[in-house]
Amino acid sequence: MSGSDDDTIRITPDGGDGDSFTSTTSQSWFSRIGGALMGLLFALLLLPGSGWLLFWNEGRAVQTARSLTEGAGIVRSVPAERPDATNEGKLVHVSGPVRMTQLPFDADFDVKPPNGTLRLARIVEMYQWVEENHSETRTRMGGGTETVTTSTYRREWREGRVDSSRFRQPNGHENPQPRQSSRNFFAQGVTLGGFRIAESQLSAIPAAEPLTPANGEATRYVGNDANNPRVGDLRISWRYAHPETVSVIGAQVGDGFGPYATNAGDRLLILRAGSLPAAAMFQQAQDDNKLLTWILRAVGVVLMFIGWSLLLAPLKVLADVIPPLGAVVGFGTMALAGVLTFLAAPVIIAVAWLFYRPLVGIAILAAGMALAYGITRLRRRRPQVEKPA
Template sequence: MGRRRSASVRGLASNIIGALLVLAGVGLVAMTSRALLNYRAAATRHGGELINLGTDAQPEAGQHGYMARIVATPRVVEAPRDPEFNLRVNTPVLTRRVEMFQWREVRIGDGVHYELDWVDRPLDASRFREPAGHTNPASFPISGRQFDAGLVQVGGFKLGPVLLHALPGSELALPDPKSLPENLAASFSRQGNYLVTSSHPGDPRLGDVRVSWEEVPLQEVTVVGRLDGDRLVAATDAADGRGYDVQVGDVPVLDMFPDLPEPPEFVAGARVLAVLLAALGAFVLLSRQRTRRDALLALGLGGLSVGIVASVLWIGGDSRTLGGWLAVALLSFLLTVWRLRRHR
């Protein structure tokens, strides 16, 4: 009687342990799948699933369409040039700024006074309260423009126009009077970071023009964008209305997109462990029947239980992942049927 009771207790304990192991495997794959689905759903708002390519990454097969994070200092392959002033600068974006020395109206409360200053747009003196004696030139002889580099790369990827213009920072570029065309060399002289038309640069007069250039500095940046072959572009279909981000330095993804949850780690390992736990639980449950102590049968049952649960969770999600779990469930089912027939 005591031996029967002891055997019954051991059998019950084995059933409980086996069932708990199967549940642990199923629970692990469910938790991992749910965390990954939540992360991907949040990532979709910013353009889709993101892969971290790290520093100075190069294009590889199978990356097309993913969002990617790359850390690198942009490399200018084809520098921009201002053809009118014959100025070429090693920068992603070169901007010409033109200002004219003009009258401007300054209002303080009910009072008004006028002063001459550098302004980057024509000021219509006819709109002044006291236009007499404060007439400004009607237009600028030259206008401001922006010049983009023909090719800029981060790592091995070419930057698309949106990301190119998103590169942060600005600093003055030094003009070179020696490179000026003859028609402009007669009119402009250098004063610090500017080219000016003033006869006396330190004492400008009404209508004098000064020109300066701003360049985007070459510095380490973190770029997030969509991979399009060997190009990095903005994801135009992103729900956040941007589909990209560019920040100075080596910036983690979660600092760039604070609304993203923590991505699950060791996903592949967790999936394998889930199948092994469920298989071990099935083996413990089968061990009460000596004729069924079959590791392959236990593996089939464990893979089948985990594969079915994971497949259900991925319905409507990533089709590639769903197909993978359906394949696991099908192979596990075939393995289970084969081993059961062998035992018969």
């Protein structure tokens, strides 16, 4: 038995720029039990998957750190003027001014960036419908639920297209396909001294500087009235990157660059805007690796918490036959899911450290045991204060 829509009610329009709808759906206790059991099956996949992500992430972080350390130890900085054939296949660092034979060009709008531009980015925003949903669920006696969802629709400028077919109320809120799309354009024939830089490698340079085309319009408007936009109208702007110098670390391949395969397992190819020493580029890459490691750790912990929550969800549904009891059990299952997550996740990370970094892992484990032992000894030696008779 599945949930069903009891009614759909339209609320007052939102000042002419949007509207809101409410829908009330009910779900029986038996339907909720079925959904909770399906969630339990999903949890049996999510829990080992999140554990694998945490374990794999530690190995990935170690491999990347070792590869960068290896690269920093063998890289050689070479002059940019002319590739030396004796460096073929070796890890080299080259830095200097860049040249190109042809600037990037947006032919659709006849937009040309200033001289020295390596990358031109077109950003296309469309005026379109967006949906926001806010739901409130009430548990009824007997374990069934009633959910009141308010869907608010308004028009905004958004890059890309919001899929209006997934809206709860798609009628009257249809978003057309945009007539133009965001796109990147790259300079041709880019050289760093005597070295060539491939077009695919230029995407590593961010286009962050706003461009004002020659006609003085920083933003192009595609539509009838910019002061009164309609759904489907476009707002187009450009950004560009024109570094005077570029620094590259990679394998010398002929008169160009390619990924360098390290013994640790990674393939190194680093390109940055500006004149940077090799040590600074490797340090920045190490910092990026640490940031990514913490992001993936957070993702793994959140997925594990969701998995434990789904695994314990049937207990709350069973207790919801009496709503106050279900609220207490629900709070308890969420707390238990948090405890299990913060017990299991650090253990998995610690095991990964023992597997990938046995010496460091053993040292940390020994330090933790010594700290725990020291605290215990101090507590035993603390003088007991005699209580007055």
